[in-house]
Amino acid sequence: MNSVYDDTGRAFRVGQPWAHGGEGVVSCLEESDGLCIKTFLNPLDRAQEQRLRLLCTKAASLTNVAALPRSLAYADATRTKVIGIIMPLVRGRSVFELYNTHTRLTSFPKANFRFFIETANNLAGAFAMLHKNDIVIGDVNERNIEVLPDATVRLIDCDSFQIADHDHVFTSNVGTPLWIPPELQGKDLTGIQRTPNHDRFGLAQLIFLLLFAGRHPFAGVPRGAISLSPEEAIRLYAFAFAPECLGLPLAPPPACPSLTALPPGIQHSFLRAFTKGSELPGARPTADEWQAQLTQLCTNLTVCTQQPNHLFWNGINFCPWCGIIRETGINIFPVPATKTASSIVAPVTTDYLISLHKLVAYPFQAQRPSSFVVTPAPLPPAPSGFWNFIKRFAMPIRWRYRWLTHALREEQRIHISARAAVRRSLHEQNAIIAAYHEEFQHARAALSTRIPPLSVLEQTIQNSDQHRYFQQQLTICENRLHSAQQHCAQRLQTAQAAAEVAAQQRDQANANILNLIKHLRNDSRQPLTKLVPVLSTNAGHK
Amino acid sequence: MINQLPFVGVEFVDNPEPRCPCVLLLDTSGSMRGQAIAALNQGVELLAEELNADPLARERIELAVITFGDEVQVIQDFVSPAAFMPPRFEADGNTPMGRAVLAGCEVLEERKHAYQSAGVNYFRPWMFLITDGEPTDYNTDMWRKAVELTRQAEASRNFIFYGVAVNDANQSKLNELCPPHRLAQKLRGLNFGELFSWLSCSLRSVSLVNPGVTRPILPPITDWALVKA
Numbered sequence: 054m055n056s057v058y059d060d061t062g063r064a065f066r067v068g069q070p071w072a073h074g075g076e077g078v079v080s081c082l083e084e085s086d087g088l089c090i091k092t093f094l095n096p097l098d099r100a101q102e103q104r105l106r107l108l109c110t111k112a113a114s115l116t117n118v119a120a121l122p123r124s125l126a127y128a129d130a131t132r133t134k135v136i137g138i139i140m141p142l143v144r145g146r147s148v149f150e151l152y153n154t155h156t157r158l159t160s161f162p163k164a165n166f167r168f169f170i171e172t173a174n175n176l177a178g179a180f181a182m183l184h185k186n187d188i189v190i191g192d193v194n195e196r197n198i199e200v201l202p203d204a205t206v207r208l209i210d211c212d213s214f215q216i217a218d219h220d221h222v223f224t225s226n227v228g229t230p231l232w233i234p235p236e237l238q239g240k241d242l243t244g245i246q247r248t249p250n251h252d253r254f255g256l257a258q259l260i261f262l263l264l265f266a267g268r269h270p271f272a273g274v275p276r277g278a279i280s281l282s283p284e285e286a287i288r289l290y291a292f293a294f295a296p297e298c299l300g301l302p303l304a305p306p307p308a309c310p311s312l313t314a315l316p317p318g319i320q321h322s323f324l325r326a327f328t329k330g331s332e333l334p335g336a337r338p339t340a341d342e343w344q345a346q347l348t349q350l351c352t353n354l355t356v357c358t359q360q361p362n363h364l365f366w367n368g369i370n371f372c373p374w375c376g377i378i379r380e381t382g383i384n385i386f387p388v389p390a391t392k393t394a395s396s397i398v399a400p401v402t403t404d405y406l407i408s409l410h411k412l413v414a415y416p417f418q419a420q421r422p423s424s425f426v427v428t429p430a431p432l433p434p435a436p437s438g439f440w441n442f443i444k445r446f447a448m449p450i451r452w453r454y455r456w457l458t459h460a461l462r463e464e465q466r467i468h469i470s471a472r473a474a475v476r477r478s479l480h481e482q483n484a485i486i487a488a489y490h491e492e493f494q495h496a497r498a499a500l501s502t503r504i505p506p507l508s509v510l511e512q513t514i515q516n517s518d519q520h521r522y523f524q525q526q527l528t529i530c531e532n533r534l535h536s537a538q539q540h541c542a543q544r545l546q547t548a549q550a551a552a553e554v555a556a557q558q559r560d561q562a563n564a565n566i567l568n569l570i571k572h573l574r575n576d577s578r579q580p581l582t583k584l585v586p587v588l589s590t591n592a593g594h595k
Numbered sequence: 596m597i598n599q600l601p602f603v604g605v606e607f608v609d610n611p612e613p614r615c616p617c618v619l620l621l622d623t624s625g626s627m628r629g630q631a632i633a634a635l636n637q638g639v640e641l642l643a644e645e646l647n648a649d650p651l652a653r654e655r656i657e658l659a660v661i662t663f664g665d666e667v668q669v670i671q672d673f674v675s676p677a678a679f680m681p682p683r684f685e686a687d688g689n690t691p692m693g694r695a696v697l698a699g700c701e702v703l704e705e706r707k708h709a710y711q712s713a714g715v716n717y718f719r720p721w722m723f724l725i726t727d728g729e730p731t732d733y734n735t736d737m738w739r740k741a742v743e744l745t746r747q748a749e750a751s752r753n754f755i756f757y758g759v760a761v762n763d764a765n766q767s768k769l770n771e772l773c774p775p776h777r778l779a780q781k782l783r784g785l786n787f788g789e790l791f792s793w794l795s796c797s798l799r800s801v802s803l804v805n806p807g808v809t810r811p812i813l814p815p816i817t818d819w820a821l822v823k824a
Contacts, residue, residue, distance in 0.1 A: 154609035306714020522678030
């Protein structure tokens, strides 16, 4: 398969493979820098061939927005057997490498928010041009759109575009699960005729991904107990960034800008595109409307005062990207010069060892409460009432004895319960400390499941991704331990305070008991235990 | 040293792509000693390499590795292929398969909670079990619980369970864990390379073009499976 021929009979030599797909292999063509050939794995059927021929007729006018096939490719000069298509080669990167922060730092290191808006604008322009030429894209997804370094976009994988002949519509028949509009989710797409309104769902989703640094519009924190799969979320129109009053099952995720950080026009466009009612024809914003709004947004950007690389709409007075730094410590738009992948140097293993060694449990200890010096309380008031009055004068000694022993019993009860409370709080403190140590062990164990043992780390870490990952995991572990330590300290404080209160009560009760015993002893000359049987139950002990 | 980072969710801020978690439950019992464990090591390295080569898979797929031999050990908690360092396995011990499945389910549940609180979508997770013997905890509660969990998972579309039998594995007992429409396959010889190549293709195709069919379309298994004619 080294020579292929196009519609005019011109011969090309097939060069190096460029990409592999499910349907075929894309290879460069020698002596022709701008063109490449896609060789199909399976032979084409008549409908597909006709569709490709139709697309060839539109190729010239749409060359700036889509890599439409220029001509069919034949195995030999007689042009009988179609083996592929010849189309312009697009040297760009997929759009997901742009909106995903992680990949963007290597693929598009200089991209800032304005670059995103310009790319979104050009994307809307591409869609507009295709729709004007009566082509419906059908299968919009993140791999079909290439972004060039100057923010222009080209659509690739054009062989499933929907195009109409005078008597027949060649339908798209395929779709990617996360990009199929809600009204088509779950359906068999063979033979379904797509409309520009369906495409606009994909367009709105792409613009959302670009403006929100890779956050998916239908990914959020579930409001109820049930979690939704991505396809279900789309089918239920569960736009996660919609205002709460709409009562949708998903809430916005943490650590990302809210919808209100964009102009009201764009907010409204997203709501039109994603919520219920968008399935009606003409409901979703058209590509032209998006272009107008994005062009306006581009002229209304301010620079953040804290970070020179942060740009945001001037209608709000705080930087949403700095908000993310505050919440998570991560800068989505770092200054380009310092944060390229190659500048992250692999750490010396001793740094790592030092950090690991610092992960020790804090030596908490249960504290016994201090003893208090208390003055004994005055004697309790004498019981009143008519009978008591009589008893007081009829048998004063017995009456006084009864009164004091009653008070003594009360104090004893208090003393016993206070002592039990102190003991309980000591147990509780020990339990809290044990729980802290357990949490410490868990955190260390979790860390050891995510990073390899030190013996493996003797070899240098292979790439900056691994370094970054280990650093992250180490920091997560440290934070977890720090937080556990604080939690433990708080709980210990509460338990100790309770212990102190109980101890004071206990000591007060003790003093009162001693005082009462003194009074009882003064009243009588008999040995105390005979007089007051209750004293044998070790009252007066600490 | 301590920055203001939350417990989890750090990796979701600069990579909010929908995730596809995959748990590998690998038998490292004594019977795998020698060629089998070496081939398994190589297979896992190949898996990591292939996933790393695809830029979208690199951002979306997360791998966890649990081995069961002497004890059930979570060797690697969920990590992206770029940061995955393939562990070196050593063969020793019994085959506590039930406990391994339970550990896999736990690890998966934890990860799903992390995804939900970070507001990140996830595709249906994969649980991939490779074994070459029979479960030594067969008649215990743990085995029964494991079987129940995998049955429930299939019914409620919780995760996809895939079992692979190597050498003299007891396939009928392994089939208790597998759903009826996806019974355990026998590996041809020790072709772990092809098996893991197939796994990487399947994982990558999870989010790909799908003309409305609900079940994921997997590449054919004839490369590695001993398919009875």
